[in-house]
Amino acid sequence: MAKNITIAVDAMGGDHAPDMVIEGIAQARTFFPGTQFLVFGDEARIKPLLDKQPDLTAASTLVHTSDVVTSDMKPSQALRKGRQSSMGLAIQAVKDGTADVAISAGNTGALMALAKFLLRTMPGIDRPALISPLPTLRGESVMLDLGANVECDSNNLVQFGIMGAAYVRTVLGLSNPTVALLNVGVEDLKGKDSIKAAADVLRASKHLPLDFVGFVEGNHIATGEVDVVVTDGFTGNVALKTAEGTARLVTDLLGRAFRSSMSTKLGYLLARHGLRSLRDHMDPNNHNGGVFLGLNGLVMKSHGGANAHGFASAVTSAIDMAQNDLIRLISEDLQRIVDDEAAAGAA
Known part of the structure; x- marks a missing residue:
């Protein structure tokens, strides 16, 4: 049986957040009812949305933060100021092991910078x-x-x-x-x-x-x-x-x-x-969700202009990656390259 997954959600990222984000994870949960969510963002804006979704509320932990990575924030600024933002805390949850994957529709450059800084690259990977x-x-x-x-x-x-x-x-x-x-x-x-x-x-x-x-x-x-x-x-x-x-x-x-x-x-x-x-x-929206591969943790990037259906599509892809242990598969395949090169050198 597939294991249940915990998703760390940056509820404040994206053009239509947090409404789109909460509706999107609610839609995704209908396909994966065992999924749990850590929702990071402004409690005053998010809690009323969760209150309209009792089933989702029961599967979610809301973590308040007033800090937000804005769409125009430079990656260097995000590294200095974004560690306690909804985006930074979602990635930190993956690093800490309390979430299997983080997802955000926010600033791509900032997300990449924070993810690389917090999670680092996998052994055998030079660049994500x-x-x-x-x-x-x-x-x-x-x-x-x-x-x-x-x-x-x-x-x-x-x-x-x-x-x-x-x-x-x-x-x-x-x-x-x-x-x-x-x-x-x-x-x-x-x-x-x-x-x-x-x-x-x-x-x-x-x-x-x-x-x-x-x-x-x-x-x-x-x-x-x-x-x-x-x-x-x-x-x-x-x-x-x-x-x-x-x-x-x-x-x-x-x-x-x-x-x-x-x-x-x-x-x-x-x-x-x-x-x-x-x-x-x-x-x-039917093909939504870019992933930063090569890190010691999974981070999903949704289109900033995605609607709820698009965000749900990204969440379901994130669940698939986590359930199938994508990072382990990459590690095993990298080792195959090393073994093949060693065998070729010994021949």
């Missing part, structure tokens, strides 16, 4: 990476890094591939996910030396629970041809923002086209079910 699910033609894929590391060497990319595959095994339920490095071409001779070196390591490892398929280009991200797309944080963030902007462009252009005449309005009536399906598939 931000990973998130993306909608594709075949369902969902993931990409990392999405902005935590602007520059990466080959070791970083190998570690990202291992962590991304472990994430997919726990959250998407794929036992042997396909992994590829984002590159300027699919040929082995193309790309920077760091990318080619990372490919050599991943290709040579025979005992990782993943299928390394080489390189993919940017136009393959949305096709779902691979489950894990690995890149540096600069490229990944640009690719992510480009994809989000393109999705908004397509949605807006479709809306304009269907409103342009009576005949197109009639066409919308005939196509509305398919368009609603497209909208739901592209809705970021």
Whole structure:
């Protein structure tokens, strides 16, 4: 039987907090009724919301703090002033072992800085990476890094591939996910030396629970041809923002086209079910929740503009990671790389 999980919640992070946060964890708990919550934030604002959710109240411990990490606070400021904030205390709960995972929809840079400072990186991991699910033609894929590391060497990319595959095994339920490095071409001779070196390591490892398929280009991200797309944080963030902007462009252009005449309005009536399906598939609330992988603890980042459904989606993903012991899986896979390299050196 899956163990019950305790979630540390930054109730003050996000554009629509704390209302969205409390409603979101209430929705998530309907799917995982054994989940417990440590809720950090302004008691005067949060308690009336919890009082409307008796079942959630019974499963929650409210910890008051008046300190909040604001959306414009720099990471360095968060490190100096945010330790007693709702965000900082949620991460501290993971460090102390009173929570299995922390979640916040607040300031991404501040969350990353506090998480790295408080939890530190795992043995064998040089830098943590931000990973998130993306909608594709075949369902969902993931990409990392999405902005935590602007520059990466080959070791970083190998570690990202291992962590991304472990994430997919726990959250998407794929036992042997396909992994590829984002590159300027699919040929082995193309790309920077760091990318080619990372490919050599991943290709040579025979005992990782993943299928390394080489390189993919940017136009393959949305096709779902691979489950894990690995890149540096600069490229990944640009690719992510480009994809989000393109999705908004397509949605807006479709809306304009269907409103342009009576005949197109009639066409919308005939196509509305398919368009609603497209909208739901592209809705970021249905794919919400980035994770900082590579730390000695799990920290989930929700979109700042997420609604309650989106926050609930992030919480359920966090529960999956904790129940499947994602950090242990990453540690085991990192050791496989070490063993393979030692065996190759001894041969």
